[in-house]
Amino acid sequence: MTVSIKAVNDLGRHVGPLRAELEEAVREVIASGWFVLGRQVTAFEDAFAAYCGTEFCVSVANGTDALELALKALGISSGERVATVANAGMYSTTAILAAGARPVYADIDPKTLLIDPESLYAVLAQQRPAALIVTHLYGRMVDMPMIVEMARAHDVPVIEDCAQAHGALLAGRRSGAWGDLGCFSFYPTKNLGALGDGGAVVTASVALAERLRGLRQYGWGSKYRADLPGGRNSRLDELQAALLARMLPYLDGWNARRRAIAVAYSAGIIHPRVRSSASGGEDYVAHLYVVRCDGREALRTFLAEAGIPSEVHYPLPDYRQLSLAGVVDGVELGATDLACNEVLTLPCFPEMTDEEVAAIIERVNAWRVQCCL
Numbered sequence: 137m138t139v140s141i142k143a144v145n146d147l148g149r150h151v152g153p154l155r156a157e158l159e160e161a162v163r164e165v166i167a168s169g170w171f172v173l174g175r176q177v178t179a180f181e182d183a184f185a186a187y188c189g190t191e192f193c194v195s196v197a198n199g200t201d202a203l204e205l206a207l208k209a210l211g212i213s214s215g216e217r218v219a220t221v222a223n224a225g226m227y228s229t230t231a232i233l234a235a236g237a238r239p240v241y242a243d244i245d246p247k248t249l250l251i252d253p254e255s256l257y258a259v260l261a262q263q264r265p266a267a268l269i270v271t272h273l274y275g276r277m278v279d280m281p282m283i284v285e286m287a288r289a290h291d292v293p294v295i296e297d298c299a300q301a302h303g304a305l306l307a308g309r310r311s312g313a314w315g316d317l318g319c320f321s322f323y324p325t326k327n328l329g330a331l332g333d334g335g336a337v338v339t340a341s342v343a344l345a346e347r348l349r350g351l352r353q354y355g356w357g358s359k360y361r362a363d364l365p366g367g368r369n370s371r372l373d374e375l376q377a378a379l380l381a382r383m384l385p386y387l388d389g390w391n392a393r394r395r396a397i398a399v400a401y402s403a404g405i406i407h408p409r410v411r412s413s414a415s416g417g418e419d420y421v422a423h424l425y426v427v428r429c430d431g432r433e434a435l436r437t438f439l440a441e442a443g444i445p446s447e448v449h450y451p452l453p454d455y456r457q458l459s460l461a462g463v464v465d466g467v468e469l470g471a472t473d474l475a476c477n478e479v480l481t482l483p484c485f486p487e488m489t490d491e492e493v494a495a496i497i498e499r500v501n502a503w504r505v506q507c508c509l
Contacts, residue, residue, distance in 0.1 A: 172374060272300060327423050399416045
């Protein structure tokens with residue numbers, strides 16, 4: 137079978153079936169004459185907070201702003217340390233630096249590619265960070281009961297980076313509802329994606345929600361009075377809020393289909409040099425289907441020859457980025473370095489057909505002839 141997939145997330149196929157519904161939402165916003173911080177934003181914030189099982193949702197311009205403003209809402213000050221991982225594309229590191237803080241890194245568990253509890257314990261005990269950003273990478277949730285207990289024992293507030301885990305569920309609680317704050321991106325490729333940029337922070341804290349509302353709008357305590365330091369212009373617009381509200385009811389169904397595709401991949405790919413640790417449980421929403429591969433570039437070329445796209449999420453640890461030279465030095469994390477050299481992302485989006493999934497599995501398994509015989 138010929139595979140005709142444009143990208144690992146084919147947005148045209150994803151949004152196309154909703155075109156009429158989304159166009160109606162746009163017309164409604166245009167007719168209202170109100171385009172920033174209006175009733176569409178309020179309605180979406182209420183709906184998303186309820187979906188996540190939290191009291192409050194404060195929308196912002198994008199997911200990186202969500203992390204930065206969450207740090208500022210906690211009162212993280214210049215030069216303080218914030219613990220995170222380094223295999224997640226620089227997003228948490230960028231936010232930490234923007235907040236004036238310093239990133240300190242825990243290694244990852246090579247089986248899950250998520251933060252390693254033993255490494256984190258050492259960071260908490262030795263580095264004494266002022267906050268912890270926990271990343272639910274590729275749609276898989278970190279073991280939050282264990283991590284929250286560990287952080288609480290060290291009196292460290294927890295921020296969940298849920299940009300890749302909308303709707304993931306662990307022990308009856310969704311991603312974002314475990315930490316002091318949960319941060320989301322609505323970039324178009326996310327499990328719940330806008331038709332542009334967007335983000336949000338969810339929390340159960342009245343005080344943190346109030347600070348976030350001020351920080352997203354210049355630090356205003358009241359109109360034109362900037363009472364909070366560190367404020368900026370970071371607002372979700374009415375158009376994106378209206379579109380997200382229309383798509384939110386579809387999220388659980390989309391996640392179920394993503395998970396089914398991931399389960400099919402895991403069952404079907406049988407190759408000595410291609411390994412996956414994807415989960416089939418509700419704590420995994422298959423934002424990305426990522427395998428580890430010896431000879432990654434050779435497999436990418438083999439797939440591309442059959443019209444199958446792939447990506448690398450992510451090829452370089454944060455501490456090895458050129459922009460951090462002189463800022464973060466001397467970090468050596470073995471599991472993180474090895475994972476960044478091996479990870480490979482296969483197509484995974486809800487509109488994929490079973491036939492397309494089967495064709496990709498067949499192609500990956502056929503690489504055995506090229507590399508192993």
